[in-house]
Amino acid sequence: MNQKQLAYFLTVYSEGSIQAAADKLYITRQGVSRSLRQLEEELAQPLFHRTANGITPTDFARSILPHVRQLLSEYDYIAGTQTLATQRRxxxxxxxxxxxxxxxxxxxxxxxxxxxxxxxxxxxxxxxxxxxxxxxxxxxxxxxxxxxxxxxxxxxxxxxRTPFCVRLHQTHPLAQKDSLTIRDLAGETVAGKGRAYQCFREKIDRYLLAQGLACNILLESSDETLLTSLAAQNKAIILEHGYTASLVAHPSTVLRPITVGADDGVxxxxxxxxxxxxxxxxxxxxxxxxxxxxxxxxxxxxx
CATH class of the missing domain: 3.40.190.10 (Periplasmic binding protein-like II)
Structure with missing residues (x-):
């Protein structure tokens, strides 16, 4: 198998049609079909069920899909490295x-x-x-x-080392405190990086939700501009790392350090x-x- 065959397979899989894949790849339908047949012969497994209504991927095709994507990603990385190498850098x-x-x-x-x-x-x-x-x-x-x-x-x-902090509107009652604890967020509307980030997930789960306390998680995002906008409109309290808070400022918001469990930072x-x-x-x-x-x-x- 080669990169071209895998790329054709992925395109057919994504498009759900050999003709649509051929159009996207700017080659003939016969060229795509031939490449698929060669790949199926090498793998000794059919990749698609062909019917009068079109094609559907086989279970085998579904099982190899993530590996094909990974291989093509590695090909792209190597090609990019080769391009940069020509610049002698x-x-x-x-x-x-x-x-x-x-x-x-x-x-x-x-x-x-x-x-x-x-x-x-x-x-x-x-x-x-x-x-x-x-x-x-x-x-x-x-x-x-x-x-x-x-x-x-x-x-x-x-x-x-970066502190944990919150960004909130200067008129918010919690802004009157010099520092906060995670329990101060109980009942509040909050936003932050979200559960894709281990630090955010672990702190909210262990020190707030597991304690029987609740907060309204309005949004999970790493977009600091968007999060700052929410705080500036007094729509949410933003839970974040201090180093990211230092990158975005707004005249109507303030930063306050927050202790999470026994930790004040990471x-x-x-x-x-x-x-x-x-x-x-x-x-x-x-x-x-x-x-x-x-x-x-x-x-x-x-x-």
């Missing part, structure tokens, strides 16, 4: 909790480019768990995420996969990042 891929790159700021990336013009940092935003899983599957050089993570699989270095860590030999470019980026943060402990996101 190295790429350091970092799967990071969203908004980490914005928190580091433009000055960080400009300084890195000036110091190391032959290396391109490639930041891919993800959930906390997704970043670690991508690194575990060898998709990048580093992950930037929050604990807990598998210390047998990853080595880690703490980059900084560590943001740089993970590397144990047993994965780092490239020279990855080592350079890691050292530059650590040195830069040590020299700019308070003003990283000011740019």
């Amino acid at each position: 190295s790429v350091v891929t970092v799967y990071a909790l969203d908004h980490i790159a914005a928190w580091l700021g433009a000055d960080f990336f400009l300084a890195f480019a000036e110091a190391h013009p032959g290396i391109t940092p490639s930041f891919i935003e993800s959930t906390d768990q997704g970043a670690a899983e991508a690194l575990a599957h060898g998709k990048g050089d580093f992950a930037i995420t929050t604990p807990p993570f598998d210390t047998a699989l990853f080595s880690s270095q703490t980059l900084f 560590d943001i860590c740089l993970l590397a996969r144990r047993g994965q030999l780092p490239t020279q470019s990855a080592r350079v980026f890691q050292q530059f990042l650590l040195t830069y943060l040590a020299a700019h402990p308070d003003d990283t996101a000011s740019s």
Whole structure:
């Protein structure tokens, strides 16, 4: 089998029609059919039931679909790497909790480019768990995420500690407090990153819902502009990490620290996969990042 055959299979599967797939791929129907037959012969399994009313995928086709998507994704990654290689630049891929790159700021990336013009940092935003899983599957050089993570699989270095905080309208009764606890959110309308993020999910579940307290979760999103808009309209209290709160401001909202259980914050860590030999470019980026943060402990996101 080859990349073309898998791509044709995926397109036929998605379109539900050989003709529609051929039109989308700008090739003949016969070309698609021939590629499918070759793939079926190699796999010794039919991929589609062909009837007078069209085609439907077989159970075997459904079972291999996620693996085909993964393989084609890997092909695309390799092709992209090859394209970048022609520019005689190295790429350091970092799967990071969203908004980490914005928190580091433009000055960080400009300084890195000036110091190391032959290396391109490639930041891919993800959930906390997704970043670690991508690194575990060898998709990048580093992950930037929050604990807990598998210390047998990853080595880690703490980059900084970020507080838990809430963003709310300045007229909200809770805004009159200097600091809050998670129990203050009982009965309130809240929004935040949501259950896709381990930190948000674990804190809400353990310290609010499991205690028999309830809150109205209006929205789950990582879009800080949207969340800030909700707080500015006094429609929701936004539960977030301090580093993301520092990126968005609004004159009608205020920030308040919040204690969740016994924690007032969480560590943001740089993970590397144990047993994965780092490239020279990855080592350079890691050292530059650590040195830069040590020299700019308070003003990283000011740019």
